[in-house]
Amino acid sequence: MENRKIVLQTEGIGKYFHDPVTFKVLDDVSFKAYSGEFLTLVGKSGSGKSTLLYCLSTMDTNYEGNLFINEEKITGQKADDLAMIRNKSIGFVFQFHYLLPEFSCLKNVMLPALKRKQYSMEEVEHRAFEKLKLLGLEDQALKPASKLSGGQQQRVSIARAIINDPDIILCDEPTGNLDSKNTELVFDTFYRITRDSGQTIIAVTHDLDFAKASDRTIELADGKIVSHHKSFN
Amino acid sequence: MKIKNVNLDIALTHIITRKRQTIVAALGVTIGIAIYLFMNSLSSGFTMYSRNEIFKNNAHIKIYKEDKTSTPLSYTTANEPLPILVNPQLLSESKKIINPNRLIEQLKEESSITHVFAQVNVDVFYNNGKTQLKGTANGVHILEADSMFDIASYMIAGDLNDLAENKNAIIIGKGIAENLNLRLNDNITVSSSFGVVKLLKIKGIFSTGNSFTDKAKSYIQQSTAQQFVKEDIAYVTTILANTKNQEASPQIAEKIQALTPYTVEPWQVTNADVLSGDLVRGTMMRAISLSILIVAAFGIYNILNMTVMQKLNDISILKATGFSGRDVITIFVTEALIMGAIGCLIGIGLGTLLILALANVYMGPPVGYFPIYFDASIFMKSFIIGMLVTFFAGFIPALKASRVDPVEIFRK
Ligand SMILES: Nc1ncnc2c1ncn2[C@@H]1O[C@H](COP(=O)(O)OP(=O)(O)O)[C@@H](O)[C@H]1O
Ligand SMILES: [Mg+2]
Numbered sequence: 098m099e100n101r102k103i104v105l106q107t108e109g110i111g112k113y114f115h116d117p118v119t120f121k122v123l124d125d126v127s128f129k130a131y132s133g134e135f136l137t138l139v140g141k142s143g144s145g146k147s148t149l150l151y152c153l154s155t156m157d158t159n160y161e162g163n164l165f166i167n168e169e170k171i172t173g174q175k176a177d178d179l180a181m182i183r184n185k186s187i188g189f190v191f192q193f194h195y196l197l198p199e200f201s202c203l204k205n206v207m208l209p210a211l212k213r214k215q216y217s218m219e220e221v222e223h224r225a226f227e228k229l230k231l232l233g234l235e236d237q238a239l240k241p242a243s244k245l246s247g248g249q250q251q252r253v254s255i256a257r258a259i260i261n262d263p264d265i266i267l268c269d270e271p272t273g274n275l276d277s278k279n280t281e282l283v284f285d286t287f288y289r290i291t292r293d294s295g296q297t298i299i300a301v302t303h304d305l306d307f308a309k310a311s312d313r314t315i316e317l318a319d320g321k322i323v324s325h326h327k328s329f330n
Numbered sequence: 331m332k333i334k335n336v337n338l339d340i341a342l343t344h345i346i347t348r349k350r351q352t353i354v355a356a357l358g359v360t361i362g363i364a365i366y367l368f369m370n371s372l373s374s375g376f377t378m379y380s381r382n383e384i385f386k387n388n389a390h391i392k393i394y395k396e397d398k399t400s401t402p403l404s405y406t407t408a409n410e411p412l413p414i415l416v417n418p419q420l421l422s423e424s425k426k427i428i429n430p431n432r433l434i435e436q437l438k439e440e441s442s443i444t445h446v447f448a449q450v451n452v453d454v455f456y457n458n459g460k461t462q463l464k465g466t467a468n469g470v471h472i473l474e475a476d477s478m479f480d481i482a483s484y485m486i487a488g489d490l491n492d493l494a495e496n497k498n499a500i501i502i503g504k505g506i507a508e509n510l511n512l513r514l515n516d517n518i519t520v521s522s523s524f525g526v527v528k529l530l531k532i533k534g535i536f537s538t539g540n541s542f543t544d545k546a547k548s549y550i551q552q553s554t555a556q557q558f559v560k561e562d563i564a565y566v567t568t569i570l571a572n573t574k575n576q577e578a579s580p581q582i583a584e585k586i587q588a589l590t591p592y593t594v595e596p597w598q599v600t601n602a603d604v605l606s607g608d609l610v611r612g613t614m615m616r617a618i619s620l621s622i623l624i625v626a627a628f629g630i631y632n633i634l635n636m637t638v639m640q641k642l643n644d645i646s647i648l649k650a651t652g653f654s655g656r657d658v659i660t661i662f663v664t665e666a667l668i669m670g671a672i673g674c675l676i677g678i679g680l681g682t683l684l685i686l687a688l689a690n691v692y693m694g695p696p697v698g699y700f701p702i703y704f705d706a707s708i709f710m711k712s713f714i715i716g717m718l719v720t721f722f723a724g725f726i727p728a729l730k731a732s733r734v735d736p737v738e739i740f741r742k
Contacts, residue, residue, distance in 0.1 A: 147741065151737045151740070154650070154737075156649070156650060156735075156736050156737050157737045176654070176655060177654045177655070177656070180649065180652050180653065180654040180655075181652060181654075183650065183651065183652045184651060184652020184653075185652070189647075189650050189651065191740055193643075195643055195644075195646065195647040195650075195740075196647075197340075197343075197644050197647070199343050199344070199347040200343060208336065208340075208648070208651065209651040209652055211336035211339070212336055212651065212652050212653055212657070213652065218334065257651070269740070
């Protein structure tokens with residue numbers, strides 16, 4: 098694992114919250130994520146997992162330390178450049194799907210690709226359809242996003258996260274709202290993505306089975322990394 | 331529907347899926363624009379009407395000899411050791427313009443001047459039996475005067491040509507006819523302060539709509555007027571000139587002033603009171619109509635603000651997946667502009683109907699049809715101002731949307 102390409106790296110990330118009192122929510126977080134790695138982040142509720150994920154996402158820029166993606170320093174870049182980096186290199190899956198309710202599933206999946214303007218409209222449509230197929234949703238493609246079940250919506254949001262073939266997919270409790278069948282489906286998809294196309298997944302999770310099945314698990318406690326490896330008691 | 335531009339696509343989808351809000355917002359602009367267009371056309375109509383009134387009686391430029399006031403004090407000189415004090419008073423000099431033909435020839439050469447003619451104004455009394463009215467007789471070549479003032483258009487009886495052919499003819503204002511109880515082809519006694527009395531035949535009656543003018547003004551032949559003041563054929567009191575561009579009259583007057591010692595007065599100076607009235611009315615109309623438009627735009631602001639508040643999730647995920655702040659602004663401003671454009675177009679249609687309805691209201695003489703004026707430029711201006719106001723109404727919520735912090739939203 099160690100001799101593979103480093104896709105994401107943090108150097109001593111620290112972050113404070115000031116409301117209601119100043120406290121250090123992240124403390125000297127340093128780790129590396131490798132291409133094709135399925136990495137899970139675990140820890141008690143309130144340990145700072147989501148906060149760390151938002152720092153990695155480039156959406157939260159208010160931290161100390163450094164963040165690198167594909168060996169490029171991300172920390173300190175301008176908002177518009179960060180938006181472009183997110184568009185190209187990062188996919189997101191949250192506990193909630195955040196689909197645009199007025200658009201069809203297909204259009205929802207297409208949006209990040211349309212923003213990227215790398216492919217023609219027809220190609221984007223074709224690729225989005227392929228991604229939906231990957232998640233077993235080809236029959237739902239033209240339905241409005243709001244008409245799908247919760248599990249289906251979450252799968253559409255995964256298709257959206259991977260439409261631009263990002264190097265990294267960041268997930269915050271992606272199976273938190275799902276039943277066991279959908280959880281399994283999502284996990285399988287993630288597993289396939291990392292194995293087949295060498296993309297990296299960093300997923301915050303509460304689900305110990307989910308964590309156990311991943312390649313590596315980082316455990317956070319009070320904003321610090323307490324273990325880099327699997328150590329489930 | 332396949333739209334290449336993804337921001338436009340999102341904006342249109344919001345507009346289409348929120349028809350009710352779109353219609354409400356557009357309707358506000360519709361009413362605002364309709365009123366704006368209507369009021370501005372009214373204002374232009376009133377201004378046009380008042381201009382027409384002015385030009386029934388005024389040339390663009392008037393050249394005359396101004397009354398002089400005697401200087402109150404003659405200063406000490408070597409010859410006159412004592413200063414002399416005199417009460418300031420009007421000097422009773424003749425109003426005669428010397429060598430008018432030379433000036434008229436010079437004016438005719440100016441390319442900016444379209445009409446020039448000389449006039450002899452005489453203060454007279456109109457008499458019928460014991461009744462007497464004071465007024466001014468204008469000694470003119472009536473056809474020249476008609477080409478400037480379009481007198482024929484407000485004649486209510488008689489014919490201008492009768493005056494052109496008859497030295498003893500007179501054309502009088504409607505007020506004179508009514509006050510002296512006179513009709514067409516009646517005789518009227520006209521006397522001047524020089525003791526000349528003439529019996530003239532009424533060959534025409536005009537109504538300018540200005541009761542003051544109609545009660546005092548008459549047209550007679552120039553030679554008849556010269557006889558009233560016991561002067562020869564060279565006697566002229568006023569030179570009138572029209573220009574190609576009435577608004578430029580003050581500048582042209584300034585140029586002419588260099589050619590002559592007499593007073594050269596543009597119509598704007600003669601009618602300063604009317605113009606300032608027009609200005610106040612115009613400003614008020616503009617202010618009111620603009621306020622209504624701004625209130626209408628507030629509707630767009632409100633609805634877009636609401637949309638932004640309801641779409642925090644959508645905005646956040648767009649930003650997360652790589653849409654920049656500028657993209658978000660573009661999306662919401664586009665929505666505002668689409669609502670605004672729909673509102674503006676319907677509003678211009680509605681405004682046009684209002685204008686046409688009023689333009690067909692007959693007010694009776696001397697006004698005729700309701701004075702309302704509109705041309706392409708007023709429509710263009712309404713549309714542009716409508717879109718501008720819409721833009722700002724949309725920009726504020728759009729800016730707010732672009733500043734949404736997705737992290738804050740995702741945490742909830
Ligand atoms: N915006 C905020 N302001 C102040 N404190 C916050 C804010 N967001 C999160 N926190 C606090 O920071 C800590 C870490 O939160 P979070 O990263 O969401 O934990 P986790 O995802 O591990 O459950 C918690 O104690 C939480 O209450
Ligand atoms: Mg969390």
